[in-house]
Amino acid sequence: MRALVLGATGLVGSHALRALRAAGCTTVGASRRRPADEHPDGWIEIDFGRMTGEHDWLPLLAGVDAVVNCVGIIREAQAGDFDRLHRAAPVALFAACERLRVRRVVHVSALGSGPDAATAYWRSKGAADADLLGRALSATVVRPSLVYGEDGASSVLFRALATLPVLMLPMAHEARVQPIHVDDLAALIARLAMAGGEAPREMAAVGEAPRELAAVG
Template identity: 45%
Template structure:
C-alpha cells in the first residue's frame, strides 16, 4: 500500500514509518522540515507540509493521489510558540479527513490519546477528542487508537523524562500521581501495521495500553535499575514541581517542547489506565510489560549519558542565554565608562564608544537568540564566533587581561566549551 503518514519524523511517526516500510508499504511522510528526515530515511517519499497550517481540504488533495491509506501521528502536547493544539489536532486533521473522503481514500488510522474527549480537562485531550469526533463523522473506514504513555528505544517526551528523573541523585515523589499503564512504541507501531491489512476491522475506537498499572515511583525505579544507577533516597517534590512545570510552559512559548509542562502535570495527576481487551482481541497483540521491554535491550553508556544530560540541557541553554544578556546589559549600564576607557587605552581611539555599544547590543541579541528555539542554533554559533573575536582582539590589544586576577580572557574558554556542549545536545529528537 501507499500510506500517507503525518508526523512521520516524530517519536511515534518515525517508528510507524519504519514498521510500515519493513512490511513492504510505500510511506509518504508529511513533516514541516523534510530535509533531515529524508536524509535519515531515504526509502520514504517526503512532503513539506505543516498540518497546523494545512486547514483546507485543497491543501491535502494533491498529496492523496495514489494513496491507499492515511495514518495521522501528528500531535503537540500544549499550545506555545508555533504550536497550536487546535490547529494540529483538529483543524488540520479535519481538512485531511474531508480530503480523504472526497478522494476515495477509505482507510484512515488516527493516533489519538487515552482520555481524549471533546469535554476533557486539558486542551491536549480536548482537541484530540474533537479530532476523533470529526473523523468518526466521516464516511470512511476509520480507526481511532488511543494510546497511554508511550515509551520505546528512542527517547522523547515522557520516555526521555523517565530516564532523566531516574538519573537524579534523589528520587522525587510526585504527590497524587495516578497509575500508568505504559505501552511500548513497538506494540503501537505493530498495531498500525496489523490494522492496515486487508480484512482488518474498522470504525472502531481502541484503547492501547500496557498490561500493568504502575505507580510513578515504580516506573522511575525500573528505569533507574535499567540504567545501572544505585538506589537513591526518595524525597517529596513539594511546591518545586509546579514551579518547574510553569518554567516549562515559558520554554514552550519560546518554541521549545519540554515534557515538563502543566499539561503533563495535570495528565500525571489523572493517570493513564485503560481496559485493553478490545485492542488485544482486534490485533492479537499481547502488550509487553515495562520490565521485560527494558531487560530485552540493556542500557548502554550512551543511554546513561543521555539520562544525565537531559535535564542539564535546559539549564545550559538558560545559563548561556542569561549570561549573554547580562554581559550586554552590564556593558551598556554600570560598566559603560570603564569599558570605553579600556578600549581607548587599548588604542581604539574615537571608535571606543561605538565598539562598546555594538558589543553590548550584540551580546543581548545573542542571548535572546539562544533563548528562542527557532534561532538558538544560529545564536550559539554566533556566540562562539563573537567569543573567539573577543579572545583574539583582547590578546592583541590588551594581552595583560590574560594575567588579571579575575582572568577575564581565561574565562572565555570555558564559556566557549559550554556553548559547544549546548550545540552538541541541542536536537530534541
C-alpha cells in the same frame, strides 16, 4: 499498499513508518523537514498547522491507500496550537480523505480525549476523533496510554504533561498508568492501516500491566 504517515519524525510516527515498511507497504513520510537519510521521493515537507483547508490535502493524497496521522504536540508554543494541529488540520485531512475515498485512515489520538474533557489538549484531540468517526470512511481512532521507548529525551511520550491533570496533583508520581511500548503501538498502527472492513472504529492502546508513573521511562 501506499501509506502516507503524518508526523513521521516523531516518536510514534517514526516507528509507525518503520513498521509499515517492514510489513511491505510503500510509505510516504510527512513532516516539517525531511530527515537526511530519507529519499526525497518518499517524503513530503509540510507545515501541518497550515494545512487547514480540504484543498490543501487533495494533491498529497493522490495514489494513497492509507493515511496514518501521528501528529501531536504536548504543549502549545502559541495560543491556538492545539486547535490548529489537533483539530483544524486533521478535520481538513479527513474531509479530503473522504472526498477521494481513501481506503483506510488511522488517527492516533490520546487516552482521555473527548469534547468535554478536562484540558484543551484532550478536547482538541476529541474534536478530531468525533469528526473522523462521523465520516463515511474506513477509519480507526487509536487512543494510546503513555508511550515509552528507547529514544533518549523522548523515552516517554506525554510524560510530565501539564495537560494531564493527574500530574498536577500531590503524589502524582504514585499514579498508576498502563504504558505501551512504542514498538507495540507501531505494530498495532501498521496492522490497522492494512486492515479491511473488520477493523474496529475505536481502540484504546495500553500495555499489559499497570505501573507507577515514576517507574516509567
